[in-house]
Structure formats: C-alpha cells, structure tokens
Amino acid sequence: xxxxxxxxxxxxxxxxxxxxxxxxxxxxxxxxxxxxxxxxxxxxxxxxxxxxxxxxxxxxxxxxxxxxxxxxxxxxxxxxxxxxxxxxxxxxxxxxxxxxxxxxxxxxxxxxxxxxxxxxxxxxxxxxxxxxxxxxxxxxxxxxxxxxxxxxxxxxxxxxxx
Amino acid sequence: xxxxxxxxxxxxxxxxxxxxxxxxxxxxxxxxxxxxxxxxxxxxxxxxxxxxxxxxxxxxxxxxxxxxxxxxxxxxxxxxxxxxxxxxxxxxxxxxxxxxxxxxxxxxxxxxxxxxxxxxxxxxxxxxxxxxxxxxxxxxxxxxxxxxxxxxxxxxxxxxxx
DNA sequence: GGGGGTGTTCAATTTTTTTTGAACATCATC
DNA sequence: GATGATGTTCAAAAAAAATTGAACACCCCC
Numbered sequence: 388x389x390x391x392x393x394x395x396x397x398x399x400x401x402x403x404x405x406x407x408x409x410x411x412x413x414x415x416x417x418x419x420x421x422x423x424x425x426x427x428x429x430x431x432x433x434x435x436x437x438x439x440x441x442x443x444x445x446x447x448x449x450x451x452x453x454x455x456x457x458x459x460x461x462x463x464x465x466x467x468x469x470x471x472x473x474x475x476x477x478x479x480x481x482x483x484x485x486x487x488x489x490x491x492x493x494x495x496x497x498x499x500x501x502x503x504x505x506x507x508x509x510x511x512x513x514x515x516x517x518x519x520x521x522x523x524x525x526x527x528x529x530x531x532x533x534x535x536x537x538x539x540x541x542x543x544x545x546x547x548x549x
Numbered sequence: 550x551x552x553x554x555x556x557x558x559x560x561x562x563x564x565x566x567x568x569x570x571x572x573x574x575x576x577x578x579x580x581x582x583x584x585x586x587x588x589x590x591x592x593x594x595x596x597x598x599x600x601x602x603x604x605x606x607x608x609x610x611x612x613x614x615x616x617x618x619x620x621x622x623x624x625x626x627x628x629x630x631x632x633x634x635x636x637x638x639x640x641x642x643x644x645x646x647x648x649x650x651x652x653x654x655x656x657x658x659x660x661x662x663x664x665x666x667x668x669x670x671x672x673x674x675x676x677x678x679x680x681x682x683x684x685x686x687x688x689x690x691x692x693x694x695x696x697x698x699x700x701x702x703x704x705x706x707x708x709x710x711x
Numbered sequence: 712g713g714g715g716g717t718g719t720t721c722a723a724t725t726t727t728t729t730t731t732g733a734a735c736a737t738c739a740t741c
Numbered sequence: 742g743a744t745g746a747t748g749t750t751c752a753a754a755a756a757a758a759a760t761t762g763a764a765c766a767c768c769c770c771c
Contacts, residue, residue: 397671397684404664404691411657413575415759429683434718444761449719470769471717478687480694495573502566509559521591522559525640529566532642532709539708546701547694577729596748606731611749632739633747 394427401427402441412487414454417443421451422460422476422483431466431473458486481548488540496540500533556589563589564603574649576616579605583613584622584638584645593628593635620648643710650702658702662695 402423409419420441425432432440437448452474455461460483466473477483506526513519564585571581582603587594594602599610614636617623622645628635639645668688675681 393674393676394680394684397668397675400664400668400671401687404661404668407657407664408661411654417759426687427684429680435716445718446720446762447760450760453719478690480691492573495569499566499570502562502569506559506562506566509562512555513559514555518556518591522556522589525563525588528640529642535709539705543701543705547697579730597746607748608732608750609730612730615749 398424398427412484412491415451417441417447418451418454421448422455425461425474425476426478428475431464431475433471433473437474455483458483458490460486479548481544484547485544488544492540496533496536500537503530503533560586560589574646574653577613579603579609580613580616583610584617587623587636587638588640590637593626593637595633595635599636617645620645620652622648641710643706646709647706650706654702658695658698662699665692665695 402420405423405426406416406419409422410416420443421437424437424440434445434448434452437443437452438445441448443451452461456463460477461474462477463472464475503526507530510519510523510526513522564582567585567588568578568581571584572578582605583599586599586602596607596610596614599605599614600607603610605613614623618625622639623636624639625634626637665688669692672681672685672688675684
C-alpha cells in the first residue's frame with residue numbers, strides 16, 4: 388500500500404464519495420468504502436488490506452467484496468506472481484450501476500409485472516361496471532408504466548456505459 | 550370507503566405493489582402502503598381512513614402523507630363540500646418518481662459533484678507525477694460520469710412522464 | 712500432515728431506521 | 742369559549758439492517 392505520498396486526503400474523499408454514492412443505491416456504507424479504497428488504489432489489494440485500511444471486521448469486508456463481485460464492480464486478479472488473490476475495482480462505473488440494475492431493479496420490476504398480471508385477472512370479479520372501469524384504468528396505467536421502465540433500463544445502461 | 554364490492558383482494562395487491570415499489574426507492578413501506586390505498590380508492594380519503602385501513606398509527610400516516618405530498622405524489626383536495634381535508638393520489642407515477650429524483654437523487658449528485666471539485670484541487674498536492682497521473686485519470690472518469698448522470702436525469706423524467 | 716496466512720459463514724450485537732403513542736395544535740360548530 | 746373531530750410533533754419503543762467476531766474451511770509450502 389502506498390503510504391509515502393500525501394494521498395491520504397484524496398483517498399479519504401474518494402472513499403466518502405463512494406460511501407454516499409452507494410447509499411443512494413441502498414447499499415451498506417461499508418460496501419461503498421470498500422469500493423472507494425479499491426478505486427483509489429493503484430495496486431490491487433487483499434481483503435486484509437481493506438480490513439486494516441477501513442478498520443472494519445473481516446466479516447464485513449468479505450461480505451462487501453462478495454456483493455461487489457456479484458455486481459461485477461470488483462474482480463479478483465493475480466498480482467506480483469504471488470498465489471494469493473487480490474482485488475481490484477472495475478473503473479467503469481457502469482459495472483457498479485449496471486450490476487445494481489441487473490441484480491436489484493430488474494427482479495423487482497419483474498415481480499411487479501407478475502403482480503400486475505394477477506391483478507388483471509382479478510378485475511373480472513368486480514360486478515359494478517363503473518368500479519371495474521375505475522380499477523381497469525388504474526391497472527392499465529401501471530402496466531404502461533412498467534412497460535416503459537422495462538424499455539428504458541437497457542437504454543440507460545447503454546448510455547451510461549462509456 | 551367502499552367495502553361492499555369485492556375489491557379487497559385487488560386493493561391488497563395494489564398496496565403490496567406499491568409497498569415493494571417504494572422499497573426500491575428506499576422509502577419506508579408505510580409510505581408505499583399509503584400511496585397504494587389512495588391509488589386504489591375511487592374517492593379521496595382522510596388521514597384517519599388510512600389509519601383504519603392499514604392499522605398504522607396516526608404518526609406514521611401523518612409523516613407518510615407529508616413525504617408523499619413533498620414528492621408531489623399525493624395532494625389535498627376538497628370533497629363533498631365538507632371542510633375537512635381529503636387526500637388523493639396523483640395517478641401519474643412520474644410525480645412519485647420525479648419527486649424522488651428531485652428530492653433525493655439531485656441533491657446527492659450535487660454534493661457528489663462538489664466533492665469532485667474539491668478532489669481536483671487536491672490533486673496538485675501530489676508530487677510523484679506517475680501517481681498524480683493515476684489519480685487524475687480516476688477523478689476525471691468520475692467527472693465524466695457525473696456529468697452524464699446529470700444529463701440523463703431530465704431525459705429520464707421526460708420519458709417517464711407520459 | 713502441521714502451520715501460517717487467507718477468506719467465509721453465521722449467530723450475536725450494534726446501529727440505523729421506522730413506527731408508535733401521547734401531548735399538543737388547529738379549526739369549524741354549537 | 743367549550744367541544745369534537747382532525748392533523749402534527751417528537752421522544753421512546755420496536756423492527757430492520759449492518760457489523761462484528763469467533764469458529765471454520767481452504768490452500769499452499771515446508
């Protein structure tokens with residue numbers, strides 16, 4: 388790790404940048420901090436480096452890294468022809484955000500769409516035509532919306548992928 | 550409130566739909582439930598209707614309504630030439646999502662951009678040119694990204710606004 | 712096959728967020 | 742200006758989420 392140069396202040400700011408950033412995505416701050424340390428590091432790091440650097444437990448570090456690897460935002464690398472596994476950040480943030488969209492937003496959207504389908508089936512159980520009309524309109528509205536969201540997500544990912 | 554017709558099951562599903570939906574935006578489930586009840590109601594409701602319907606406390610209902618009004622997703626209306634205030638959902642979900650973008654995402658983005666500005670200033674304190682180059686590249690990358698995000702948000706809002 | 716260094720798992724703990732409830736504010740009506 | 746029906750506030754309680762730490766698994770190397 389690089390401790391000679393005066394990069395501590397910068398590292399701190401980068402870490403804080405990502406800590407807040409992942410909060411917006413509803414992830415624990417430790418995950419943001421881990422990503423921040425890796426993003427700010429010229430060399431890959433080992434898990435224990437993160438534990439030291441951030442004063443977090445091995446458990447947190449392990450789980451945070453797992454989450455980040457699932458998103459595709461961090462990967463294992465070989466380094467220094469040493470057999471240990473090191474970790475490095477994928478500098479393309481689209482991995483971070485794209486992974487979030489893939490792992491969090493899409494499943495939610497899908498389950499929402501399933502719920503809407505079920506809703507449509509139940510519509511016929513309403514007798515009063517006026518009331519049925521009312522619910523029909525509201526459910527259709529959600530349908531259109533959810534379709535739109537489905538449409539826009541890939542575009543968004545494309546756009547954000549530099 | 551409409552209790553005659555067999556809409557309870559549908560209402561339940563709509564409520565659950567929004568409960569999960571707002572969870573994705575990191576809001577308390579009570580907020581989603583409140584919006585759900587209003588969205589599923591042909592008539593405006595009073596706060597105490599929500600308290601009854603959802604078996605939540607007045608405090609929750611009041612705070613949830615406040616949040617939804619801040620987002621612009623719910624508004625007060627007059628009804629039944631009665632002086633009480635009633636609440637109804639804005640059926641355009643863009644209000645809900647747009648409000649979220651305005652109240653949550655934008656401020657975060659702005660504070661992130663401020664952080665980046667500060668980071669750029671600190672770059673000059675690094676002596677080693679190679680290391681400075683490294684940080685410079687990473688920070689610029691964040692800059693580009695944050696600019697992109699700023700660009701895409703209004704487009705997103707426009708697109709989602711039917 | 713034992714030891715050192717690394718990462719994982721998960722029950723217990725801590726921290727954070729949400730919800731509650733009781734005291735208070737508002738205001739139309741009698 | 743008392744009453745009743747509504748909404749608000751906020752400290753305390755409950756619930757949910759994140760973090761810890763200790764036991765365990767893995768794996769290279771001697």
